Ligand code: FES
């Protein structure tokens with residue numbers, strides 16, 4: 433039986449205008465059935481981040497990733513082309529790999545040793561010709577391809593053929609952040625953290641600075657509430673900026689050298705962008721703290737965290753990243769503590785959703801409507817890519833005037 437989230441009533445508070453909107457219903461964070469539908473309808477159809485480009489820099493590397501209900505393989509073929517496939521042998525369906533690994537040019541099924549090139553072509557079928565089959569063509573039995581694309585250091589996959597291309601999904605974000613030249617940044621260090629909270633609570637928390645003063649007293653010294661503005665053009669993302677980033681009280685996150693070649697705005701700003709559904713990017717002039725969310729259960733999420741550095745930063749010596757790392761992991765621990773409390777409160781209290789606070793929680797409203805669209809539209813070809821903010825101080829819902837507004841031309845809103 434379909435869950436109540438197929439009804440308009442379930443999403444009424446989400447569809448309401450910002451000034452009368454409420455948050456999502458508690459089932460969206462706690463229900464096994466909602467989680468299962470979300471895995472199919474949202475993660476099974478959207479552009480989902482599955483890793484970083486440096487992880488798959490070399491031909492012969494094989495990444496194994498969960499996307500929606502599927503397991504996929506990500507490879508780079510002999511020509512350097514990034515590819516993805518369902519992780520199932522075309523003989524009798526066996527899982528080809530159960531963990532990231534290196535292969536010597538051929539992906540071998542462990543069962544009967546059928547072999548596939550890194551471009552997915554079936555190249556080996558032991559003993560198949562001993563008794564020839566009728567009309568067998570290897571070309572008909574290559575690995576099943578999955579859409580894959582990149583933006584900067586991020587690799588995205590999409591299981592649905594009719595979802596708009598990644599370029600449209602991201603909207604103006606690549607243009608907006610082009611000055612960073614992320615494609616050249618390197619992954620300096622990564623770690624994985626298990627969190628006892630729904631993935632949406634984690635990204636929602638990232639999207640608002642309402643909690644900054646109380647949850648992050650140290651962060652609030654360098655990322656002051658009054659210096660925050662929204663940073664949203666048309667595209668499937670929610671963003672805010674701190675401009676300028678202050679180093680007055682603490683300079684923990686400014687100890688590394690800034691990236692070469694940034695414009696006047698990027699050079700003094702922090703950009704905090706949540707790409708729908710599972711990427712969180714904290715972009716500073718000298719580093720990026722990247723989080724990719726992997727939903728595991730309604731109340732469990734795996735966070736894949738990486739520190740990215742620009743090419744102009746020389747190789748670090750031991751200890752050079754310590755201050756930056758400690759700063760972010762302390763902030764992240766504070767966020768984890770509060771979102772786990774959020775999960776416990778929703779799970780045990782199951783209270784109806786409360787009002788969104790318009791000044792701070794417009795990005796959540798935008799995010800909730802993306803969730804609602806994915807959960808209710810028959811095809812993501814019809815997903816509504818949100819418009820951008822109009823840029824006026826009033827619409828930013830911050831205070832004061834941004835002294836360094838992003839220096840990009842506004843793109844036309846895109847809709848499908
Ligand atoms: S199932 Fe893969 S070779 Fe038989």
Ligand SMILES: [Fe+2]
Pocket residue numbers: 637638643647648767
């Ligand atoms: Fe936070």
